[in-house]
Amino acid sequence: MDQITTKYDLRTEPWIPVERIDGTQATVSIRNALCEAHRIRRISGEIPGENIALLRLLLALVYCIYEIPEHMGEEEKRRIWRELWEGGAFPADRIDGYLVDFPHEFDLFDDEHPFYQVPHLVYMGGKKECDPVSECMIDVPKPEKFLFSMRSAEHLDALPFDLAARYLVVAQALDKAGIKTPVEGNTSAKSGKAYAPKGALGTGWCGALGGVYLEGKSLFETLVLNWVLFLSNVSVTASDDFAPWEREVPSPDTCQREPTGPIDLLTWQSRRIRLVPDESGAFVRGVIISYGDVLVPANKQRFEMMTGWRESKQQQKKLGTATVPLMPAALDTARALWRNLPSLLAVAEEERLRPGVIRWMGEVQDVQHADDWRFKLRIVCQGVKYGTQSSVVDDAMTDTVDLRATLMRKDSEALTNMLELIRQTDIAVGAFVKFAQNIERTQGDRRRYETFSDAAAQATKDDMRERAYDALDALYRRRIADFPDRDVAAYCEAWRAEARGILRKLAQAYVSRRHISYFAERDEVSAGRALMWFERDLAQALA
Incomplete structure (x- = not known):
């Protein structure tokens, strides 16, 4: 089969692993993940960081589908949030009405706008066509270090499309730093090597985060609980905030820029990637991957909700800022999550800021009776720990703590x-x-x-x-x-x-x-x- 005709539409093809409310496992499309979210317990991925990466993608879609104006008043935002929460499910017609406008942008192999990728991407100088597909798999080490991997070295020469799609999303969120091969169009390459700009984040954006989110009784509740609309009288939504499938295709060049809003950060394109299918059009056999959008992680607390923040005088010296910047407060992967609760939940910490998803629970409870919030929810922390200048993944962590929603009130x-x-x-x-x-x-x-x-x-x-x-x-x-x-x-x-x-x-x-x-x-x-x-x-x- 000609590679040009290879298609895999993530809107309708099953590729997201989930656990249903009845305990059965399934694989669903983007559309079904949202339309059936009230029947799904949670995302149940196996790749390190997969759950949070896929959740952030679906959450970005919720922001896109509802398109809350930045200037909308807080009471109106609370009303919209409350009506959706009490409705108990996402309206299928609203989801379909949005997805139908993007007939090509969710296709893994679209010739002009492939999902989370740059079309026609090639390595500089034509020295190699592509890397092995394992290059975008964060849980697979370099061949010379494969002795210490928990994954078998067999069957790494090709990936089925559903698994390749998941690794693509995880790579954009959590890919390790280090030297990359530059692609044609990269203007910052030196001696045939690509690096992250000095002072900018080298890993995927999620690699800098504490990776904290709230989990309800269903995927629907989880998405709505993390759908933050404003905090401390400041709007979280932004008028010029768009997802990658809503934007023009980025250039192959590395780009250091500021995020435009929560959608941008939830889907941050930290890499320029192209998946290379095999000649039969049945598998992905290779990948082209280099640096993409990079950013300095300081002071992103208005738009990034899934991490705590702490003041860093060390970063103030490095960045030369007049005030002490707030940096993402990644949690210690070696400690149980309940031991980190004082830093996550404490209200009166002068040099720290609680994650936005937790502060949002205080905002929506302020105007409601406490009896409406005595249900249990789950705080989930998922992330990875990097080693050797963030060029390898040393450890992966997922931990949870169950507690009552009322404990997140500011006056508790x-x-x-x-x-x-x-x-x-x-x-x-x-x-x-x-x-x-x-x-x-x-x-x-x-x-x-x-x-x-x-x-x-x-x-x-x-x-x-x-x-x-x-x-x-x-x-x-x-x-x-x-x-x-x-x-x-x-x-x-x-x-x-x-x-x-x-x-x-x-x-x-x-x-x-x-x-x-x-x-x-x-x-x-x-x-x-x-x-x-x-x-x-x-x-x-x-x-």
């Missing part, structure tokens, strides 16, 4: 109490680590465990901390999910008591495994005395 005293208890937990875990240090001192290695400056001692310290958090994990997820609006003091005291009991058992087991005397002293420390100190510190931490 219950939230203040819950976050304070989580902060106290950090102190209590620190007391457990100190206890372990004292026990090791009774074994005679004073030099190592007095300062924990030795690498092996630091490893012991880190292991004890993670052991404590692992033991507390199930308790804290359950307690956060069931946190009440009333009788908060009694609930927190019962929670603290359970946490003290878990840490106390850990301490007792730690001593028992070493078969040491409770009374034998070394350097004025004994196991019994270490336990006594631990009980004191534990009581103070979780008082």
Whole structure:
């Protein structure tokens, strides 16, 4: 089959993996993902970062379909949002009325406007036709490092169109940085190599984010919960904000520019890409990929809703700005999400700003009765961790926390109490680590465990901390999910008591495994005395 006639229309072809409300798995088109969103539980991708990348694409479509004017008043925006939420489903005629206007732009292989790509893209100098298709797969390492991959090296020479489409969306959102091969039309290439501009983000835009979004009982609820229209009297929507399929095809050149609005950032084209199908027109056999739209991540908080923000004096020096810029506050992929809740949900943080999707829950609840918001929703964090100058993907993280929507109100005293208890937990875990240090001192290695400056001692310290958090994990997820609006003091005291009991058992087991005397002293420390100190510190931490 001639490559020119190869077609794959993402509006109607099934390519988005989902889990339905009844628990069954399916693959759906863009149209069905939106029209049947109330029957779909969630997107269920397997590629690192796939869920958030696909969710952002569908969310951009919601913004496009409803086209909320920037100058519209806040009450009118609240009304539109509330009517859609209470309606429980996206109107199919509205979705079809929008998608019909783009008969070519959602085709993977359209000759003039291929989806998320640049047509006729070729590598500079004609040295190679294309790269292996694995070059756009963020979970596949370079061939010389494939020994350490969790993916089989077989069947990487071709991808079916549905999987290629998903990798395309993920690559635009999360592709790693590093040296790229320049394409014809790239004016910034040096010595046959393409780089991100100095000071700009080298990875895909989502790679800089904390990757936080809210999940409801269905994909419909998830999309509407994250459909932010204004924050703190500032409109989120913008009149000149368009998606890639609504714009002219970009040039092959790297372009450093500012985003025009939330749609632009949700679909940010960080790469210039062209998928190369095989001669049969049945698979994608190669890819051409280089740098596309790049940006400096500072001060994008008006339009980017899926990350927290923090002041960075270091970036102020680098950028030479008069004020301290706000930078995306990516979460630590090594920590459970519930441990990050104080930085995500705390209202009164002078140098930090909560993610827009969380602040939006406060905005829409302000004019409604609290009883309407006592349902549970889920905070989801999904992202990747890069290594070696962001040129490789070291780790991928997906974590969730269930909690009541009322805890996201700006005036929630219950939230203040819950976050304070989580902060106290950090102190209590620190007391457990100190206890372990004292026990090791009774074994005679004073030099190592007095300062924990030795690498092996630091490893012991880190292991004890993670052991404590692992033991507390199930308790804290359950307690956060069931946190009440009333009788908060009694609930927190019962929670603290359970946490003290878990840490106390850990301490007792730690001593028992070493078969040491409770009374034998070394350097004025004994196991019994270490336990006594631990009980004191534990009581103070979780008082």
